[in-house]
Structures are given as structure tokens and as C-alpha cells.
Amino acid sequence: xxxxxxxxxxxxxxxxxxxxxxxxxxxxxxxxxxxxxxxxxxxxxxxxxxxxxxxxxxxxxxxxxxxxxxxxxxxxxxxxxxxxxxxxxxxxxxxxxxxxxxxxxxxxxxxxxxxxxxxxxxxxxxxxx
Numbered sequence: 001x002x003x004x005x006x007x008x009x010x011x012x013x014x015x016x017x018x019x020x021x022x023x024x025x026x027x028x029x030x031x032x033x034x035x036x037x038x039x040x041x042x043x044x045x046x047x048x049x050x051x052x053x054x055x056x057x058x059x060x061x062x063x064x065x066x067x068x069x070x071x072x073x074x075x076x077x078x079x080x081x082x083x084x085x086x087x088x089x090x091x092x093x094x095x096x097x098x099x100x101x102x103x104x105x106x107x108x109x110x111x112x113x114x115x116x117x118x119x120x121x122x123x124x125x126x127x128x129x
Contacts, residue, residue, distance in 0.1 A: 005058050008119045009051065012112070016047055019111050023103075032100045038090055042105045045086060046112040049079045053116060057123055065127045072120055079109060 020043055027034055053075040057068060083105055091101045 008054055011119075012047060012050055012054075012115055015111060015115055016043055016108065019107060023107050027100075034100050034104050035090065038087060038101075038104050041087055042083075043108045045082050046079060046108040049075050049082070050112045050116050052078075054119065057120070061123060061127060065124070068120065068124060068127075072116065075116070076113070079112075083109075 020039070023039065024036075026032075027039075053071060056071050061068060087105055091097045
């Protein structure tokens with residue numbers, strides 16, 4: 001059982017590493033200029049919130065399974081709140097938000113969201129039994 005808990009964390013790290021390398025490769029090949037520190041911040045921010053959500057499920061999942069859906073929604077809200085605090089100010093420095101800047105945040109956000117949904121649904125189905 002402990003091994004299954006570890007797989008979701010390892011899977012997230014592998015997924016985000018592959019997506020990050022692909023995104024950086026894509027940006028480099030198409031000469032898209034974007035601050036590398038924003039990409040890294042974006043991945044760390046999204047991964048941290050997903051890790052916290054998984055940790056909540058691991059620690060409190062069985063006892064508070066009725067709150068997992070609320071925790072999922074709270075994790076999404078937290079991601080956007082952290083985005084507006086730590087990343088958005090860099091995007092608005094020149095008063096123009098480009099597609100490249102939007103992609104910088106929403107690629108890791110979308111990957112984490114999809115992964116989060118898949119894992120949460122598996123855990124909820126397992127807890128139902």
C-alpha cells in the first residue's frame with residue numbers, strides 16, 4: 001500500500017520533467033523568448049500544490065474522504081492565487097501578456113490538473129469500496 005502512495009509522487013515528477021524538457025526544447029527551437037526562471041517557478045508552484053493535495057489525501061483520505069473534492073477545488077484555487085502573487089506580476093511588467101507567457105504557466109498547470117484528476121478519481125474509487 002505504501003508503495004502505491006509513492007508511485008503517484010514519482011509519476012508526477014517524471015511527467016513534469018518530460019513536459020518541462022519538451023517545453024524548453026520547443027521554446028528553444030522556435031526562438032521563443034521567455035524568462036527561464038518563470039518556467040521553473042511555474043513548474044515548482046504547480047507541483048508543490050499537487051504534492052500538498054496528495055499529501056492531504058494520504059494523511060486524511062480515509063478519515064475525511066468526504067472532503068477530498070473540496071480539497072481538490074481548494075488546490076485549484078491555491079494554484080491561481082499563487083500564480084497571481086508570484087508569476088502574474090512578471091507578465092504585466094510591459095503591460096502586454098503574450099501567448100508565450102500564458103503558455104509558460106498553463107502547460108504545467110494543465111498537466112498537473114489532468115494528473116491530479118486521474119489520481120484523485122482512482123483514490124476516490126478505491127475509497128468507495
